[in-house]
Amino acid sequence: MGCCASKSRDLEPRYKGHRSGGGVGGGVHYQKAHEPVVQQHKVQVHQAHQLPEKRPAAAHPEPHPGPKPFVPARSPKHVLRSDTILGKPFEDVKQFYSIGKELGRGQFGVTYLCTENSTGRQYACKSISKRKLVSKNDKDDIRREIQIMQHLSGQPNIVEFKGVYEDKQSVHLVMELCAGGELFDRIIAKGHYSERAAASICRAIVKVVHICHFMGVMHRDLKPENFLLSSKNENALLKATDFGLSVFIEDGKVYRDIVGSAYYVAPEVLKRRYGKEIDVWSAGVILYILLSGVPPFWAETEKGIFDSILQGEIDFHSQPWPSISSSAKDLVRKMLTQDPKKRITSAEVLEHPWIREGGEASDKPIDSAVLSRMKQFRAMNKLKKLALKADVDGNGTIDYIEFITATMHRHRLEREEHLYKAFQFFDKDNSGFITRDELESAMKDYGMGDEDTIREIISEVDTDNDGRINYSEFCTMMRSGTQPGKLF
Structure with a gap:
């Protein structure tokens, strides 16, 4: 995606949390494996954009007791709206950041490149549509995710949390930009x-x-x-x-x-x-x-x-x-x-x-x-992720699930009409095949792949080697796990 923001789903139909959404080596220095050096510096965040501060972690490796219940921080100068999620007055994120190109999108929102107006530094801004946070659990989940990101921020191998803003339509999470890719x-x-x-x-x-x-x-x-x-x-x-x-x-x-x-x-x-x-x-x-x-x-x-x-x-x-x-x-x-x-x-x-x-x-x-198998495994997951961006339920949601391998919504994929609608997401000319051009067009629309990835996907899914993906091949791919016969 190009930023430290990604998205995945849980295994149950009831959502357990929305998603915000890696170079090798590096990391936290350890004196002993059981005594990690925990960076305790505070993240420099405009106070109006931060959830209540968590108390510092203990100096010994005992489990954190967890946060106190979320209490809205009421300002004496403002009367809070009834539709606030973060418990503070609405603010326009564009007062502080210039919003740039789209970096990726998922179930609940879109991630953009953004530039801090005061410093010129670049970050990732995940804008989460509030109309998709329909239940109390959805709203509690986003509050908890923000609290956890704030609590862990400052550690070398964890994405840095910058701040959070809320307006009438969306909640905006600003975080470190990870430009190195997956x-x-x-x-x-x-x-x-x-x-x-x-x-x-x-x-x-x-x-x-x-x-x-x-x-x-x-x-x-x-x-x-x-x-x-x-x-x-x-x-x-x-x-x-x-x-x-x-x-x-x-x-x-x-x-x-x-x-x-x-x-x-x-x-x-x-x-x-x-x-x-x-x-x-x-x-x-x-x-x-x-x-x-x-x-x-x-x-x-x-x-x-x-x-x-x-x-x-x-x-x-x-x-x-x-x-x-x-x-x-x-x-x-x-x-x-x-x-x-x-x-x-x-x-x-x-x-x-x-x-x-x-x-x-x-x-x-x-x-x-090993690298060849890893490429195939990656390519299959990318195609499944892209296929599931089709609005098969017609409810305006960008993707009803993100990965088939990350969900227990099997009943949806077992319904033929849902699979067919997902297939039509690619097959723009209704030819009955997903061509290379159609796959390339869809992947570019969502910023999801390069020439090599597209070639890998066609090669992996196209079992009859005609250079196209037919409906039968598509269904087999969407309903399957990793194909051992192709990987060994």
Whole structure:
């Protein structure tokens, strides 16, 4: 998307939160894995644009007790409108920022490039339409997301939160601009890859998990798409974005709502009884993909993916695993332990000999097939994301779900008319095929791809190799998980 703002969906029909929406290496310096250096400086935000300040994190790694109930900050000079969400008078974001080109869009809003009028610095502005925040839960969710972003802001591997504004139509979140793009795109563009590179990436991701848990936050939706690079520089930082499903950890509470993205969801989430250990599981899934190019649990249907997760059988026999070090496989096993009580913690991950800086991870190149599989996996997800931007319900929503792999709205995709409407979103001339030109046009409209990505998508989905995507191929792609036959 080009900014530290992304979007994803939960696994239940009832929305658990809207989305705001990664370079490798870099991150928080640790004296000990269990004693993270937490940056406590305050974010410089105009006070009128900030939610109530959170109290500083404790000096020891105990869970943050969570925020106090959101109390609107009433100004003696203003009478609050009944339709306010943030509990403060309306203000025009354009008084402080010049709004530029669109960077991306999702379920609840559009992200723009913006420039601060007083400094000329560039940021990302996510404008969320208030008419789409229809329920009390929707409004509570956006308040909580803003509070969590404000609470975590200042950490090197977490997107910096600048401020929030509200007017009659929208809530505007201003945050750090991440111009380096998505994690997988950077890996693929470099064209060479090693266990040491994978260890560096995973280390940065687990540092984010560790900081979140130290500061009393459970992320609940870790996946590669939620990590962007701060810039195009070689040493750019990996930044965690999208805290729309994150919650403040409450002592003793057992969480039961099903959230996350299908490939990355922990088994205890599917069993509706979980805690912060789910973030380590998700990071373990990402590590498996970094080393092999495919997720550890896949199937031709979403239900099959969930069944595979619950069975917990991890494939270490197919290529490239025989050539991957035993130390790397040991860490993957420990992160993907079924029993959350026996699963390795984020602090223990950072102490593992394979992932430590200067540790056992080899600089020997990994099989080039891994990058090819990663490209296919990325391309499929991008096409699904784009296809689901079709307004199949006719309600004005840009996309009724963002990723088929991130939702439990299976009943919608099982309805033929919804799939056909999504297909027609691409097939502008009603020829019965999605051509390269039609795909390119749609992707450019949403700023979602380049020539290589379009070529990858056509190659992956076009099973009869006629250079076009027919309706049958489209349905197979939309209803499936990762196709193992094509990846191995």
